[in-house]
Every structure is written in C-alpha cells, then in structure tokens.
Amino acid sequence: xxxxxxxxxxxxxxxxxxxxxxxxxxxxxxxxxxxxxxxxxxxxxxxxxxxxxxxxxxxxxxxxxxxxxxxxxxxxxxxxxxxxxxxxxxxxxxxxxxxxxxxxxxxxxxxxxxxxxxxxxxxxxxxxxxxxxxxxxxxxxxxxxxxxxxxxxxxxxxxxxxxxxxxxxxxxxxxxxxxxxxxxxxxxxxxxxxxxxxxxxxxxxxxxxxxxxxxxxxxxxxxxxxxxxxxxxxxxxxxxxxxxxxxxxxxxxxxxxxxxxxxxxxxxxxxxxxxxxxxxxxxxxxxxxxxxxxxxxxxxxxxxxxxxxxxxxxxxxxxxxxxxxxxxxxxxxxxxxxxxxxxxxxxxxxxxxxxxxxxxxxxxxxxxxxxxxxxxxxxxxxxxxxxxxxxxxxxxxxxxxxxxxxxxxxxxxxxxxxxxxxxxxxxxxxxxxxxxxxxxxxxxxxxxxxxxxxxxxxxxxxxxxxxxxxxxxxxxxxxxxxxxxxxxxxxxxxxxxxxxxxxxxxxxxxxxxxxxxxxxxxxxxxxxxxxxxxxxxxxxxxxxxxxxxxxxxxxxxxxxxxxxxxxxxxxxxxxxxxx
Ligand code: OXT
Ligand code: ADP
Ligand code: MG
Numbered sequence: 001x002x003x004x005x006x007x008x009x010x011x012x013x014x015x016x017x018x019x020x021x022x023x024x025x026x027x028x029x030x031x032x033x034x035x036x037x038x039x040x041x042x043x044x045x046x047x048x049x050x051x052x053x054x055x056x057x058x059x060x061x062x063x064x065x066x067x068x069x070x071x072x073x074x075x076x077x078x079x080x081x082x083x084x085x086x087x088x089x090x091x092x093x094x095x096x097x098x099x100x101x102x103x104x105x106x107x108x109x110x111x112x113x114x115x116x117x118x119x120x121x122x123x124x125x126x127x128x129x130x131x132x133x134x135x136x137x138x139x140x141x142x143x144x145x146x147x148x149x150x151x152x153x154x155x156x157x158x159x160x161x162x163x164x165x166x167x168x169x170x171x172x173x174x175x176x177x178x179x180x181x182x183x184x185x186x187x188x189x190x191x192x193x194x195x196x197x198x199x200x201x202x203x204x205x206x207x208x209x210x211x212x213x214x215x216x217x218x219x220x221x222x223x224x225x226x227x228x229x230x231x232x233x234x235x236x237x238x239x240x241x242x243x244x245x246x247x248x249x250x251x252x253x254x255x256x257x258x259x260x261x262x263x264x265x266x267x268x269x270x271x272x273x274x275x276x277x278x279x280x281x282x283x284x285x286x287x288x289x290x291x292x293x294x295x296x297x298x299x300x301x302x303x304x305x306x307x308x309x310x311x312x313x314x315x316x317x318x319x320x321x322x323x324x325x326x327x328x329x330x331x332x333x334x335x336x337x338x339x340x341x342x343x344x345x346x347x348x349x350x351x352x353x354x355x356x357x358x359x360x361x362x363x364x365x366x367x368x369x370x371x372x373x374x375x376x377x378x379x380x381x382x383x384x385x386x387x388x389x390x391x392x393x394x395x396x397x398x399x400x401x402x403x404x405x406x407x408x409x410x411x412x413x414x415x416x417x418x419x420x421x422x423x424x425x426x427x428x429x430x431x432x433x434x435x436x437x438x439x440x441x442x443x444x445x446x447x448x449x450x451x452x453x454x455x456x457x458x459x460x461x462x463x464x465x466x467x468x469x470x471x472x473x474x475x476x477x478x479x480x481x482x483x484x485x486x487x488x489x490x491x492x493x494x495x496x497x498x499x500x501x502x503x504x505x506x507x508x509x510x511x512x513x514x515x516x517x518x519x520x521x522x523x524x525x526x527x528x529x530x531x532x533x534x535x536x537x538x539x540x541x542x543x544x545x546x547x548x549x550x551x552x553x554x555x556x557x558x559x560x561x562x563x564x565x566x567x568x569x570x571x572x573x574x575x576x577x578x579x
Contacts, residue, residue, distance in 0.1 A: 013190040022152045022183035023049050026114075027056050028546035029159040030085070032198050037061070037076065037449065039069040039442075040087035041096075043534065044130070045116040045180030050087065061449065061477060064469045066093050070100020070113065070469070071442030074173070075429055077110040078236055079450050081203070083166035083174070088115045090180075091131035095138075100442075102142040107432040108233060113139070116177045116183075120150070121288065140176035148177035152185040153195050160197035167203045171236070172319040206317060208334035209343055213317070216287075216313045216330040217346040223285035223311075225358045226252045227272070229297070232259035233290020233316065234433070239337035240425045243289065246340045252351030253279055253362045253503075257291050260432055261335035262422030273418075275365035281306030282361075288314040290336050293325040294433065300326040315339040377419060380533050383557040385488075386411055389418040389486065392537045393458060397421065400544055404429065404447040408440050409460020410565035412486040416458050427453075435567070438466030441483075445470065448479040454544050455481045461472035461510060462491040474549045475523040482543035484536075484552045485516045492565070493556030520551035529553045 020028075026049060030036075037059045042050050046316030054060045063069035067086045084104075105112035115135055122129035135345055139146040145165045149158035150288045156406040159174065166174045187195075220226060230249065234243055243266050247254050253272040256263060258278045264271065266535040270278045280297075281304070293300035293312075300312065311329040315336055322331040332339045348398060353359075377391025393416070397403055401423035407416045407430045429443045437460075444457040464485050488494050489510055496506035517527030527546050530541040543550035564571040 013188075013194045015188045016190045018189040019186045020152075020189040021186045022155060022178075023052050023197070025152055025155040025187070025192050026159070026183070027053055027058070028193070029156050030197050031056070031058070031195050031292045033159070033163055035082060035161065035163075038073040038085050038087050039063060039076070039446065040073055041066045041069055041089065041093060043089035043093060045183060046089060046114075046178075046304065047191050049116075049183060059303075059449070061445065061473070063445075063473055064143070064297070065467075066096035067099050067438060068442035068467045068470045068473075070097040070111070070441045071103065072446035073113075074100055074104035074107070074109045074111045075439070075443045076446040076450050077104065077166070077171065078107070078232075078429075079426060079447065081110070081167065081238065082234070083110040083112045083163055086111065086113050088113065088134065090115060090117045091133035094133065094135050098139065098142055099137065100174040101175060103432070103434060103436060103439075105143050105423070106434055108171050108236070109173075110171040110556050111173045111178055112166055112174065112292045113143075114178060114423035116178050117148075117179045118237060119181060128201065136175070136177050137310050139177075143175050146175040146177065146229060149182055150179065151497055152182060153191065155182075156196035163199050164202050167359035169203075169206075170316075170321075171203075176192055184374065197549065203335075205338050206334040208315075208339045212330070212332050212340075213339075213342045213346060216332050216343060219311050219313050219330045220287060220343075221352070222251070223252075225283050225357055226250070226285045226287065226354050227252035227279045227283035228252050228287045228289065229291045230263050230289050231257045231291025234336055235260045235263050235426050236338035237290060237339055238425075242337055242340045242344065246344050246347075249344060249347050249351065251359065252287070253352065253354075253359060255279055257296065258417050259426075259428055259432070260291070260327050260425045261417070263421045263425045265576075266421035267423070269363070270359075272362050272366060274369040275362050277304070278365045279362055282308060283310065284308060285311045285313065288316070289340065289456040290311060290315065292321060296433070299458040320403050337502055373419075381557070382532050383555050384531070384533060384536070385557050385560040386415040386486070387419065389554055389556060390458075390538055392414050392533050393456070393484070393540065394420045396540055396544070397456070398423065400434075401427070402453050403427065403544060404451065404455045405451050406430070406440055406443045406447060406455060406457040407459075408437055408463035409458075409486060410462075410567075411462035411488075411561035412458060412463065417539065420458075439461045440464060441467035441470035441474065444481045444483065445477070445479060448481055449477075453480075454547065455479070456540065456544065457481060457483045459483060459485050460491075461485050461487045461514070461516070464516065468516070471520050471549070471551060472523045475520070475525045479549060480544075480547035481542060482550045484554050486542060486556045487514060487516065487553055488556040488561055489514070489558045491504070492563050493561045515553055516549050517553040520549065523549075525551060527551050527553070529555075531555045
C-alpha cells in the first residue's frame with residue numbers, strides 16, 4: 001500500500017471569493033458533457049433550474065405532461081447515443097416521468113430522469129412534506145441505477161456517473177434525485193469548476209473474444225438455410241456501413257425488426273420481411289444482431305419457428321442475454337460495430353454464399369407476397385381502409401426517405417409496419433418492446449428537435465389520445481411535424497356495440513365523427529379533414545412541404561380493423577357465456 005503520509009495531496013484550487021451554486025453546477029456539468037437539450041415540465045423545485053438552463057443557451061422544451069417529456073428524452077437517447085434528459089418536479093411529476101424511464105430501460109435506450117425532491121429529513125421521518133415521496137427507492141426497480149446527490153461538490157461526479165451508467169454496456173434509464181435544498185447550496189466558484197467531470201469514452205468499445213468469433217463463423221459456414229435478424233440494438237449502434245457490408249458479403253436473407261427497418265432499405269434484394277413466417281420456420285442458422293428472443297420473436301421456439309433444428313448465433317453487448325430463452329450455439333458478446341467488423345474480417349478470408357435454392361425460395365416468397373398485397377395498396381375505397389391509406393403514405397415516404405416515421409396504434413401500427421417501406425436507418429420509431437401507447441407526440445417532438453428532419457406521425461385515434469395535448473407543444477415550438485390520425489372511431493374498430501344493450505357505448509368506441517384536426521387549429525397549427533386517398537396524399541405532401549405543424553384527420557372505415565391487430569393471439573377471451 002502507498003504511504004499516504006508521503007503523498008502530495010491534489011492541489012486545491014485557490015478560493016476566488018466568487019460563488020457558484022447547485023443550480024449552476026448542474027448546468028455546467030451537463031454542458032461540459034455536451035448535453036444541451038432538456039425535456040421537462042417546470043414546477044417546484046426545478047422552475048429556476050429550467051430558466052437558468054435556457055439563459056445559459058441550452059434548449060429547454062416544456063411539455064404538458066411529464067410522461068411525454070420522458071418519452072421524448074428516451075427516443076432522443078436512441079437517436080443520439082447520448083442520454084436524453086427528462087426533468088420533473090417531485091412526487092407526482094416524478095411518477096409521471098417514471099413510466100418513460102422504465103420504457104427506456106426496457107427498450108435499452110439511454111436516458112436520465114432528473115427529478116427535484118423534497119427535504120430528506122422530513123421525507124425520511126414521513127412528516128408530510130410538500131410532495132413527499134421516497135423517490136430514490138421507487139425508481140430503483142425501474143432503471144439501471146438510481147443516484148441521489150446531497151452536496152453541491154458532488155454534482156460533477158454524480159452527473160458523470162449517471163451519464164456513464166446510461167450509455168455504457170446495455171444502454172438504459174438512470175434516475176438522478178436532486179433534493180431542492182441541493183440546488184441552493186453555494187460553493188466557491190473555483191472549487192465548483194474543479195469538481196466537474198468530463199466523462200471520457202462513455203461507451204467504450206467492447207471487443208469480442210477471437211475464439212468466440214471463430215465459433216460464430218464456424219456455425220455460419222455450416223448453415224444451409226441461414227437468416228440474419230437485425231434488431232433495434234443494431235440500429236442504435238450506428239454501425240450502419242459495417243452491418244450493410246456484413247449482410248451483403250454474407251449473401252444471407254435478413255429480417256429487420258420494426259425499428260431496424262431501413263438499416264438497409266426495405267427494398268433491398270436480401271430483405272425477407274415479406275417472407276417472415278417462411279424464414280423463421282425454415283432457417284437452420286439464425287444470426288441475431290441487437291435483437292432479443294423475447295415475445296416479438298416468439299421466444300425463439302414454438303410454432304413460429306417450426307420443427308427444423310435451429311442454431312442461434314447472437315451478437316449482444318449484454319452477456320446475460322445469451323440463453324435467455326433457448327440455447328445460443330455461438331454467443332458473441334461485445335459492441336455490434338466491433339463484433340460485425342470481426343465477423344466480416346473472418347468472412348473476407350474465405351466465404352461461400354448460402355445455397356442458391358434457399359435464397360431463391362425466400363426471394364420467390366417475397367415476390368409472391370408483395371404482388372399479393374400490391375392491388376390492395378392502390379385501392380381508392382371511401383371510407384378508406386388501412387391498406388389504401390397506408391399505400392398512399394408508403395409512396396410519400398419513398399419520395400421523401402429522410403422523413404422520420406413515428407407509428408403507434410394496433411391496426412394502424414401493424415399494417416403500417418408491413419406496408420410502409422423505410423429507406424434509411426433510424427427513420428422508423430414505434431411502440432417498442434412493451435407495445436406502449438402514448439409515445440407518439442413525445443417521439444415526434446424529440447425526433448424533430450434532435451435531427452431537424454421532417455416527421456410524419458401515423459397514429460391510431462386511441463393511441464393519439466394518450467399524448468394528444470402535446471400538439472400544443474408542437475405548435476409552440478413550430479416543429480415540422482405532420483400527425484395523421486387514423487380515425488376509425490375506436491380501439492381496433494369503431495363498430496363494437498354494448499353487449500348489455502345499455503345506453504353507454506361499447507368499451508372500445510369513441511365519439512363518432514370526431515374532428516381531431518380542430519384541436520390543431522385551436523393552437524394555430526394547420527388542421528385538415530380527409531376522407532379519400534387523393535385528399536390524404538395532398539394533405540400530407542402539403543404538410544411535409546411546408547414544415548408547418550399539421551394534423552390530418554383521416555377517416556378510416558370503422559369496420560376495417562381487427563381486435564388487437566396482428567397480436568390477437570395474446571388477447572385472452574372468455575369462453576364462459578353468462579346467462
Ligand atoms: O409471412 P406471413 O405470411 O406471416 O406474412 C407476414 C409478412 O411476411 C407480411 N409482410 C409483407 N407482405 C407483403 N409486402 C410487404 N412489404 C410485407 N412485409 C411483411 O405480412 C405479414 C405480417 O408481417 P409482420 O408484421 O412483419 O409480422 P407479424 O407476424 O405481425 O410479426 C409479429 C410481431 C409480434 C413481431 C409483430 O406483430 C409486432 O411487432 N407487433 C407489435 C404489436 C404491438 O406492439 N402492438 C401494440 C399494442 S396492442 C394493445 O396492447 C393496445 N392497447 C392497449 C394499451 C397499450 N398498448 N398501451 C397502453 C399504455 N395502454 C393500453 C391500446 C389501447 S393497442 C391500443 C389502441 C388501439 O387503437 P388505435 O385506435 O390506436 O388503433 P387501431 O387498431 O388502428 O384502431
Ligand atoms: P428488437 O425489439 O428490435 O428485437 P431488442 O430491444 O429486443 O430489439 O434488442 C436490442 C438488443 O441490442 C439488446 O439486447 C441490447 O443489449 C442490444 N444492444 C444495444 N446496443 C448495443 C450495442 N451497441 N452493441 C451490442 N448490443 C447492443
Ligand atoms: Mg382506432
């Protein structure tokens with residue numbers, strides 16, 4: 001052990017007499033780490049923090065509800081690889097933001113929820129403080145880590161710790177508790193400046209072990225009917241060029257999970273989206289890149305995957321993901337960029353493309369399925385159905401491939417995923433791992449703010465209702481967002497009837513003929529009401545051209561949807577008939 005008595009202590013900065021405080025240290029610490037955008041709802045004790053942030057040149061976007069600010073922060077993290085920051089008041093504001101923090105963690109998006117909190121001494125004795133709540137304890141199970149800072153001189157290290165935890169390894173949510181009293185604490189300015197920490201290499205590359213790479217190549221080389229599955233982890237990793245090169249060098253068919261669509265254009269000749277059931281069933285070796293074998297992939301087993309024996313190769317940064325549901329024959333633990341580069345280097349030393357009968361079988365199936373739905377995508381029915389309306393939006397997206405598509409609903413989600421081709425990476429943002437309704441307006445706002453790209457949010461009418469008030473936020477910041485509400489008058493359908501014959505409408509039904517476009521007009525945006533395909537095309541093109549906040553109320557046949565969309569199999573139904 002070093003002899004501490006003989007060590008020279010780190011030089012203390014000379015006091016200057018000037019003071020800083022908790023408010024300013026939080027701002028300086030975030031800015032030092034290139035975090036300049038905050039999604040928040042103001043109130044005690046963070047109102048002045050937001051004000052000072054704005055004064056210091058940060059972009060502070062105020063929302064109407066913390067959950068939406070939180071969803072915005074979560075997707076900002078996904079798009080930028082920097083933690084998105086959501087800032088809330090104590091207890092109720094914190095709880096409103098917590099759903100989004102849990103969502104970020106579940107989806108592996110880096111995010112920090114910063115909440116003001118009440119007096120520790122009073123909270124811990126449960127003496128009834130203003131908005132009293134033990135926020136740290138409540139946050140812990142819902143995120144990667146939860147930290148509280150009690151002293152101003154710890155703000156620098158506390159924020160550094162939150163940033164590194166959010167983005168390193170498997171990304172996720174971090175809770176940072178800032179008691180109101182902390183913000184007012186003063187400190188000598190020079191000491192404060194010296195206490196700040198710039199996080200060096202916040203998400204270090206993690207190289208796969210060479211023997212693990214060889215094992216993976218061996219399994220892939222012996223495949224007769226190989227398949228690559230790209231997940232949103234692959235899209236997050238921003239290793240776009242390497243992934244494309246790997247797919248093309250391998251010659252294997254690939255299946256993008258919904259937010260990985262566009263990593264390679266959906267029109268790519270190796271894309272097997274339109275032959276999904278065939279490739280899942282018939283493949284003998286599956287290379288998973290940043291995709292988990294969770295419910296969205298039927299846990300890697302059962303009918304979806306067929307009876308043919310299967311071997312999985314899995315690339316993931318989280319070692320515990322391996323064997324989560326089925327045996328992984330070749331685990332490749334590391335960051336996607338490094339793992340894909342290592343596989344590519346191996347392939348370049350010698351590689352035989354997959355057997356032609358397999359790629360031809362997949363290609364034929366894709367062609368048949370694409371041809372089968374093509375006429376439906378052109379239909380001009382009035383009222384519109386999902387296929388006709390989405391066929392129109394599909395053409396618009398192919399003409400404007402830099403548009404970011406935000407998508408939620410049930411039928412509106414499932415049909416849009418199937419119909420709308422995506423042409424560039426990270427241009428499709430949706431409900432994610434939980435299938436959560438409510439991400440819509442928060443995602444749309446953050447997508448516009450973080451990328452400057454035009455945004456098209458295609459929303460079921462129920463889905464839209466979860467965050468609809470944020471269209472005021474869209475208008476307030478004059479964001480280039482066009483919201484299209486697929487108005488079929490209800491959840492899944494607008495045609496259900498109350499089985500009791502009573503006065504109330506069915507549980508899944510909304511007001512008939514609702515005019516969501518009028519809401520947008522109320523805040524100074526553009527509202528349009530369309531009933532036909534041609535009107536829809538014109539409205540959306542005008543909106544995207546103008547960049548003005550617009551809401552298009554698109555009337556969809558109230559009978560067109562099915563219960564729970566494509567996941568009706570997960571929807572339990574009573575078999576008991578009550579007399
Ligand atoms: O191979 P086969 O033959 O099988 O065919 C497949 C493809 O090959 C083919 N395909 C194509 N063919 C031709 N051309 C092309 N290009 C092509 N591409 C594909 O098409 C089929 C299908 O392909 P797909 O889609 O890839 O495959 P599949 O089998 O569907 O994939 C399986 C899954 C599981 C991966 C996929 O289905 C999936 O990703 N699903 C996600 C589902 C999801 O998350 N849904 C949202 C939740 S639903 C429900 O919970 C709702 N709630 C409750 C609620 C929620 N969620 N949250 C909160 C906070 N509170 C409550 C509510 C309230 S939805 C909802 C509101 C609904 O009402 P709305 O008004 O909003 O919406 P509407 O329904 O529109 O009224
Ligand atoms: P999808 O829903 O598209 O199938 P998931 O959210 O299930 O995708 O899976 C994403 C996976 O990607 C997670 O297991 C996560 O650990 C992993 N991941 C995220 N970023 C990286 C990265 N940079 N390198 C390796 N794996 C990553
Ligand atoms: Mg609906």
